[in-house]
Amino acid sequence: MKIVLSRQDLQKGIQTILSAVPIKGTMPILSNVLLEARDTKLDLTATDLDVGIKCSIPAEIVDPGSITVNAKKLSDICRELPDASVDIETDENHRVILVCKKSQFKIHGMAKDDYPILPEVKKDNPLKLKALVLQEMIRKTIFAVSLDETRYVLNGVLFELTKDQMRMVATDGHRLAWVKKKADYTKLPENRSVIIPTKALNEVSRITADVFKGQEEEAVVEIFSTENQMKFLMGGVELVTRLLEGQFPNYEQVIPKETDKQATMSVPELTAATKRVSILASDKSYSIRFKIQKGKITISSKTPDMGEAKEDLDIQYEGEETTIAYNAKYVLDALKNLGNEQVELQFTQPLNPCIFKSKADADYLCVIMPMRI
Amino acid sequence: MQRLIAHIDMDCFFVSCERKQDTTLNHQPVVVGGIHRRGVVCSASYEARPWGITAGMPIQQAKNRCSKLRIVPLHPELYQRYSRKIYVLLKYWAPKVEYASIDEFYLDLSGCEQMYQQSPQELSKQIQQSIWNRTGLSCSVAMASNKYVAKIAVKTVKPQGIQYVPDGEESRFLSKLPIARLHGAGPQTLSIFQKMNIKLIGDLLPWSLRQLQGHFGKLRGQWIYESVRGIDHSEVQEKFVRKSISCETTFEEDIFERNDIDSHLSWLCERTCYQLRVQRFKTESVSLKVRFSDFETMIRSKKIDATDSEERIFKSLQWIYQSISFRKKIRLLGVQLKDLIRPTQESFPDLEEIQHNNLHPYIDQIKKKYGFSKIMRLSSLTHFDKKEGRNNTTHEH
16 A cells, blocks of 8 residues: 555544554454545544444555554644655555655554454435434433443434424433434435434534634534444545444423423523522532522532532512422533523422423423432 | 549459359359350450460360350340449449449549549549449549540459559559550551550550651540550540440351342341431431451442431442452351431421331330341241341341
């Protein structure tokens, strides 16, 4: 293999795929990036066997071929090189010789043969989604995913498709985030309910933001899926992820159908007050209290050895006085995605779930379980 | 204020309790422990010690050493009953009593000297006598200005002894003791001391803090520096804070099959989770201990979301188990639940394992009323059947 390409293109390509390289793993070859030179481009592929990313960069192909080489080292070298063209050549001992101006590197690579092939995901009937919509849905749900690896099905976001709706749902057992969007696909894809791992969705968000920079409005992501794989096509970058197996819990059961109390308040005011009051919340539980009265909410916190804080806000509320405690982090995570308008808290009893919902957007809600006082 | 801390250490506690139940054991070489082939000695009477029988020794080995040895199985509930009795009694003597273990207690008597108007030695004798009068069990008592010195001092006068190390005399007292008496120094540290030709605790006194830290690392060096000088600022903890719940089983015969392993894990999980729920805790960390036939031991832990559900904890144990790769037979399996909390954060009730979580209160009630093994998971039954037949040893903490 012998190619010539610009340092910027090479660095951009490596940066795109680098996060798929496992930090530590049992298979040494997974620390490598697969380089494949053909036609007028160089394909770069990295995978940790759960998520794989492949991108193409323009290159002058003198001699087509392929090799795998340590991704981290290649990235470090590329970052330090001067802005000039880079010559990459391989020899029969799988050594990669990289030359840029007067710098020369010889890196021991490995043959392509042992590198895992990214799973084939059929390319018909893709679901086409606006990149901005997809990013928004991910942002609004991903924070609620469980980090407990033993709760396997909760380590991802549920992606559901119905005839006219797309929904994403995530929960860690204490809170739940739910978002829906109107769908306008021509044909309903076969795979209508899948659990996508968090890592894949984080990567999709990052890659779409990078690839479609400056053209976000028109950008479209194509999604293909099989029973246990899903592929996201974002411009020239493709990401293939394994889907999480198992049954996502029946989340509809935890979204209260009826609530007898509603309090409405300003999102920025509630956010600022919660941030201030939570400074004196206990480090362990991060618990704050909402005392909701007619026309007023008092947010308070207390740490036995430290002190206490409280703040009043004017709100719209006509129901009976109720005091509920929440984890301040959960409240702030929910408020962050509720825009800058009014938030409506819908609740019943102090130990029952509470819905945090934007007045302006009926397509998004968070459900938070309270804390015992 | 000058501190006065007493350490009460019951003399061969399990054996003494058994002797209260069966007087034929008096003046006989007796051990309490697992009675089967792989059992170990938990407590040995002073009459058995001349044969070199000590706690931790395999029962079989103890039997070989002394043909007259009487072996008594463990009766944890009996020991707990006596332990509680002693604790209640000690509460009359001191405002702060720490329940250090089933047979060890710390008393904070600081400021009580005026009230008792007695020397520490006389006071120790009175405490010792009151325990004897109330329970018929003997103990050793040591008093010092801190817990650490009192703990070491009591070991020097067992059984039925009394020791007092006056304030300011700690370093001198410790310096004459063999280095193996340095409480908290494990086999690894002791072997380093041996290489350094350190025989007495006092041999470490010329070493500066910096030298010790250079040799043993920052924290360990600091600990050794303070320990050899008898410096300890820790308080007598009145409230018993449970830090973990654990249970482990040594198998009569080593196991290898995955089904067997799962069954034993299920049983251990059921056992620990029952305790967890009875004590109204939830755990945030699960540990699995595996000892192989060649005695290599592995302990692996996993952080999890707070739970008391057997299903969740069993899944976590399987998750840990799968991450350990080995091809050896297993001698012992143990489960420890750590980071115990009484959570205030509510969870969604309907998300996972709803049926199981609803059943737990009823199952726990049946266990409490009729005994743990009267109702159990089908997956634990293999363990239980084999345990009955094969006399596996189980220890709970």
